[in-house]
Amino acid sequence: MKIQTGFLKGVLAILAIGVLGLAGIVVPVVTRVVSAKIGGWSLLLGAGLYLSLVFVFAAIVESYRLLRAIDAATAFSQSAVNLLRRIKWCAYGVVATLALLSPVVYVWVQAADAPGLLLGNLILLGIAAVIGIFAGVLQKLLASVVAMKHENAMAID
Numbered sequence: 001m002k003i004q005t006g007f008l009k010g011v012l013a014i015l016a017i018g019v020l021g022l023a024g025i026v027v028p029v030v031t032r033v034v035s036a037k038i039g040g041w042s043l044l045l046g047a048g049l050y051l052s053l054v055f056v057f058a059a060i061v062e063s064y065r066l067l068r069a070i071d072a073a074t075a076f077s078q079s080a081v082n083l084l085r086r087i088k089w090c091a092y093g094v095v096a097t098l099a100l101l102s103p104v105v106y107v108w109v110q111a112a113d114a115p116g117l118l119l120g121n122l123i124l125l126g127i128a129a130v131i132g133i134f135a136g137v138l139q140k141l142l143a144s145v146v147a148m149k150h151e152n153a154m155a156i157d
Contacts, residue, residue: 001071005067008067009067012063015060016057016060016061019057019060020057022053023050023053027049027050027053028046030045030049031046038107038111041104041107041108044101045101045104045105045108048097048101051093051097052098052101055093055094056090059086059087059090062083062087062090065083066080066083066087069083075142076142076146078146081143084135084139084142087131087135088132088135088136088139089132091129091131091135094125094132095128095132098121098128099125102125105118
């Protein structure tokens with residue numbers, strides 16, 4: 001099991017580096033380029049992109065903690081349920097941020113005549129929603145397993 005979780009930790013590290021790269025390089029460049037097209041809306045777009053990256057980075061950190069719990073054989077505990085709850089809310093934070101940014105992206109699409117940008121926003125919104133829903137399902141499933149584990153421990157005592 002340690003090999004699989006080690007691989008996943010490596011993937012999370014690469015994703016974290018990618019998110020930091022997006023925050024440090026891509027978002028400022030996009031904000032600067034968009035500023036010429038939509039003016040003051042670019043600051044709102046940049047702030048929204050940074051906020052969504054904060055949610056993504058937080059989800060990566062929580063996922064790493066969940067993998068550590070799996071390695072420590074504490075995956076079936078209330079702390080793991082709490083980690084999944086945080087991952088779910090991080091995904092919902094990305095959904096909310098991208099949904100609130102959709103009008104700004106629409107203004108950008110109209111100014112740049114690039115309909116693919118709106119489609120990209122909708123795809124990212126959908127991916128984040130699926131991740132949030134999946135994490136919520138896993139959270140409920142794990143919570144019921146933890147409750148059953150607790151009941152079995154009480155019945156044995």
